[in-house]
Amino acid sequence: MKSRANAEEQPPKPPVGEPDRVPGFARPFVAVMIALMLACAVFVWEPWPFTSFRLFSNLRLDHQTAWSATTVDRAGNEDPYPLGAEDHGFRGFPFTMVEFTSAPAERQDELCRLWVEAAPELVGRDAVAVRIYRRSWDLSSRAGDAALPGERTLEYVCRPSGVTGGS
Amino acid sequence: MAAEGRTLNPIRAIEGFVFAAEDARRLAALRIGLFGLLAVRLATSGDYAAVAGQPAELFDPVSLFHLLPGMPAAGLTTIVQIAAVVAAVLAAAGIAPRASFPAAFVLSVFLNLMLNSTGKIVHNDLVATLCLIPLLATPTAASRAWAVSVKPLRRRPKPPPGPPSAAYGWPVRLAMIVIGLAYLFVGLQKLRYSGLDWATTDNLRYVLWASSDAQASPNSLALLVADHDWMAHLLAASTLVVEVGFILCLPFRRLRWILVPAVVGLHVGIWLAMGLDYLPQAAAVIIVFVNWPTVIAFIAERAARKPPASEVATS
Numbered sequence: 001m002k003s004r005a006n007a008e009e010q011p012p013k014p015p016v017g018e019p020d021r022v023p024g025f026a027r028p029f030v031a032v033m034i035a036l037m038l039a040c041a042v043f044v045w046e047p048w049p050f051t052s053f054r055l056f057s058n059l060r061l062d063h064q065t066a067w068s069a070t071t072v073d074r075a076g077n078e079d080p081y082p083l084g085a086e087d088h089g090f091r092g093f094p095f096t097m098v099e100f101t102s103a104p105a106e107r108q109d110e111l112c113r114l115w116v117e118a119a120p121e122l123v124g125r126d127a128v129a130v131r132i133y134r135r136s137w138d139l140s141s142r143a144g145d146a147a148l149p150g151e152r153t154l155e156y157v158c159r160p161s162g163v164t165g166g167s
Numbered sequence: 168m169a170a171e172g173r174t175l176n177p178i179r180a181i182e183g184f185v186f187a188a189e190d191a192r193r194l195a196a197l198r199i200g201l202f203g204l205l206a207v208r209l210a211t212s213g214d215y216a217a218v219a220g221q222p223a224e225l226f227d228p229v230s231l232f233h234l235l236p237g238m239p240a241a242g243l244t245t246i247v248q249i250a251a252v253v254a255a256v257l258a259a260a261g262i263a264p265r266a267s268f269p270a271a272f273v274l275s276v277f278l279n280l281m282l283n284s285t286g287k288i289v290h291n292d293l294v295a296t297l298c299l300i301p302l303l304a305t306p307t308a309a310s311r312a313w314a315v316s317v318k319p320l321r322r323r324p325k326p327p328p329g330p331p332s333a334a335y336g337w338p339v340r341l342a343m344i345v346i347g348l349a350y351l352f353v354g355l356q357k358l359r360y361s362g363l364d365w366a367t368t369d370n371l372r373y374v375l376w377a378s379s380d381a382q383a384s385p386n387s388l389a390l391l392v393a394d395h396d397w398m399a400h401l402l403a404a405s406t407l408v409v410e411v412g413f414i415l416c417l418p419f420r421r422l423r424w425i426l427v428p429a430v431v432g433l434h435v436g437i438w439l440a441m442g443l444d445y446l447p448q449a450a451a452v453i454i455v456f457v458n459w460p461t462v463i464a465f466i467a468e469r470a471a472r473k474p475p476a477s478e479v480a481t482s
Binding site: 034038053110114145 | 380
């Protein structure tokens with residue numbers, strides 16, 4: 001009875017929960033996660049969100065090339081066509097062009113038709129053709145804060161019927 | 168410098184590091200921070216809407232998106248984005264964690280796969296997403312502390328958190344390993360594909376010039392570094408050292424005081440100079456490596472020591 005009375009006099013202890021246990025799958029889970037990250041890096045796999053972590057891993061060189069496009073209307077007027085614009089373009093235009101340059105004719109025609117037909121939606125004007133230019137320049141050749149524009153060469157002309165070479 | 172898991176056996180050393188006891192609140196801080204970050208990113212990004220409904224001719228799927236015929240339509244994307252934000256908010260609050268954790272993760276991966284299916288691998292939210300995976304394995308333990316209790320959903324009151332335990336420690340430690348490996352691989356891939364030329368040539372100058380030229384107006388920070396040869400080489404070499412060396416702050420705690428600010432500074436610098444938004448990765452580093460219960464206890468102690476304003480006024 002005495003011990004019971006003492007117990008009743010003590011202030012109540014704050015409740016403490018049972019500690020959680022490490023689940024049985026924790027070790028294999030950790031091992032698989034680390035192994036997957038390692039394998040993706042070694043074999044350059046990209047099963048997002050796992051990745052090979054190739055960020056800026058290739059050397060950037062002085063000489064640069066890039067692609068740009070223009071629309072041509074019925075009167076022959078040529079206007080910029082920002083196909084790669086983030087807000088109202090097609091994401092990944094530079095990467096599409098990497099594919100385009102080595103793609104078979106059918107695939108080039110498919111992409112060309114798409115770019116011509118998309119002009120009213122993307123830039124609000126009809127186009128009878130889309131011209132694709134390759135620009136090449138040197139980053140170290142600069143005037144003030146910007147690189148000199150370099151050379152622009154017409155490489156492809158896209159029409160609703162398909163692609164033709166620029167020359 | 169004290170190394171955790173002092174032993175000659177590397178497997179035991181890793182085990183000792185991973186399965187160390189942590190406070191339940193430390194794991195809860197990861198839940199709140201990482202799912203909160205996810206909710207903010209999902210709610211504020213217009214990128215998903217920008218790629219939704221892109222023509223099938225431009226669909227370049229990665230990962231599980233190979234199962235889809237084309238880019239998801241705008242309507243479906245909006246629904247998924249709203250559902251993902253709601254799930255991430257519930258997960259951050261610790262509400263229905265067994266459902267909200269996987270729902271937030273799966274829906275956010277779906278949205279990010281859309282961005283990755285336009286020809287380029289997008290890394291901006293990748294590390295923060297990888298850090299969520301350990302939480303997926305421990306929804307109950309991660310919601311023991313600092314969780315919102317919604318009474319109609321519970322038959323029994325949620326038990327309070329137990330003492331520090333490896334059950335709370337291993338997801339935190341695995342998230343640390345994920346971040347350490349991420350930086351290690353980023354650094355090693357530079358050495359693998361470019362070697363030391365990455366730092367000893369004009370590589371970084373060209374990167375910064377190209378980035379400045381691509382921006383709407385010249386970027387003075389990028390040009391400041393690019394126009395000074397020595398500065399570009401120093402920054403490039405420092406980047407390699409920090410990326411490859413970051414993993415050392417796992418066993419050597421004191422290095423975290425140097426390397427965590429260093430990588431956060433790296434991401435802030437990249438954002439300012441190049442406009443590339445890797446801030447979610449910087450946020451993930453802070454969320455995972457800062458011991459939040461200790462920080463909160465420190466702030467509370469300082470606040471308790473401070474005399475009330477009335478006392479100061481009358482003394």
